[in-house]
Amino acid sequence: AQSVTQPDIHITVSEGASLELRCNYSYGATPYLFWYVQSPGQGLQLLLKYFSGDTLVQGIKGFEAEFKRSQSSFNLRKPSVHWSDAAEYFCAVGATGRRALTFGSGTRLQVQP
Amino acid sequence: EAEVAQSPRYKITEKSQAVAFWCDPISGHATLYWYRQILGQGPELLVQFQDESVVDDSQLPKDRFSAERLKGVDSTLKIQPAELGDSAMYLCASSLKTGGHVYEQYFGPGTRLTVT
Numbered sequence: 001a002q003s004v005t006q007p008d009i010h011i012t013v014s015e016g017a018s019l020e021l022r023c024n025y026s027y028g029a030t031p032y033l034f035w036y037v038q039s040p041g042q043g044l045q046l047l048l049k050y051f052s053g054d055t056l057v058q059g060i061k062g063f064e065a066e067f068k069r070s071q072s073s074f075n076l077r078k079p080s081v082h083w084s085d086a087a088e089y090f091c092a093v094g095a096t097g098r099r100a101l102t103f104g105s106g107t108r109l110q111v112q113p
Numbered sequence: 114e115a116e117v118a119q120s121p122r123y124k125i126t127e128k129s130q131a132v133a134f135w136c137d138p139i140s141g142h143a144t145l146y147w148y149r150q151i152l153g154q155g156p157e158l159l160v161q162f163q164d165e166s167v168v169d170d171s172q173l174p175k176d177r178f179s180a181e182r183l184k185g186v187d188s189t190l191k192i193q194p195a196e197l198g199d200s201a202m203y204l205c206a207s208s209l210k211t212g213g214h215v216y217e218q219y220f221g222p223g224t225r226l227t228v229t
Contacts, residue, residue, distance in 0.1 A: 004155075034217065043117075043204055043220040044156070090155050100146055100169060101218060103155030 002027040002093045006104035013081050014112045021076040021107050023091030032094035033074040034101065035065055039087045047089075050074060061085070086111045115139040117221035119205050125227045131193035134224045138186070138207030146218060147180055147190050150202040159203075162188060195228045202226075 003026045013019055025031055032051055036044040048059025055067040065076045074091060088108050092101040118137040126132045138145050143164050148156035159178065161169040164185040173180065177196070182188040192199055202225050206218040 036220075041223075041225065043119075043222045044206075046217050046219070049217050092155075100158040100161050101156075103157070105153070105155050 002031065002095050002102045004091050004093050004102055004104035006089075006091055006107050008107045009105070010108045010110070012110040012112060015083050016080050019076075019078045019081045019085070019109070021089050021091075021109070023074045023076065023104060024072050025074060025091070025093045026072065027093055027095060029095070032096075033065075033067060034092040034094065035059065035063070035074075035076050036090045036092060036103075037061075037087050038090065038106075044090065047076070081109075081111055083111045083113065085109060117205055117207055117219055119203075119221035119224055121224055122222060123225045123227075125229060126195050128197055128228050129194040131191065132195050132226065133189055133191045134203050134205075134226075136188045136190070136205030136221060138188075138205070139219055142207035142209055142219075143185070144208045144216075145182060145188050146206040146208075147188070148204040148206065150204055150223070152201070156204055159190070192226075195226075197228050200226055200228045 005024045007022050034049045035047040038044045047063050048057050050057050050067045058064050063078050067074050088106045090106045091104045094101050120135050145162040147159040149159050150156040160173045160180045162182045165182050180190045202223045204223045205221045208216040208218045
């Protein structure tokens, strides 16, 4: 069965600083990987996805993520954080044969002015 | 832009009462999911529909939870009786019919349930 680990529960960065959120997955085959963002009291919005091909994927709102098979990681990055990026971020993995996603426990991002 | 609709957005109920949530997926999306998200955790699947058929309800507490998607479009999730531990966000998501492939899921705004 697949699993996702997000090691950082809470991260605080200054506005304008760079950001990297970590995600490690466990899955025997090539995974389908996703990053979602959730604002307080809201549903989840898809930021980006990796299915195959280029291991560096671009998403919305200036986010990108890099798939590293050797490290079983799919870290999310942004070069310059804006105050509006404060939210909770979830990494998820999908697998053929079980189309529902398995989510990590999330990383809460706080942005300081 | 098409969205997944859910209602109500917030629900407060007393324990032992019945409660129901409604979801209308994006038009054309054959797969519908109900997830439960406990505060501070990621969503966990409760039930998955392909058209009107349940394809995965292994994590659904069937003694008190039920879900249906009678015409393969909108869906209702019911809890009877509600317990204090059911307090959570209930999220509905939909995706294209997959045929073995994994497609991205689109989430609704959720229903925040508080059981008192």
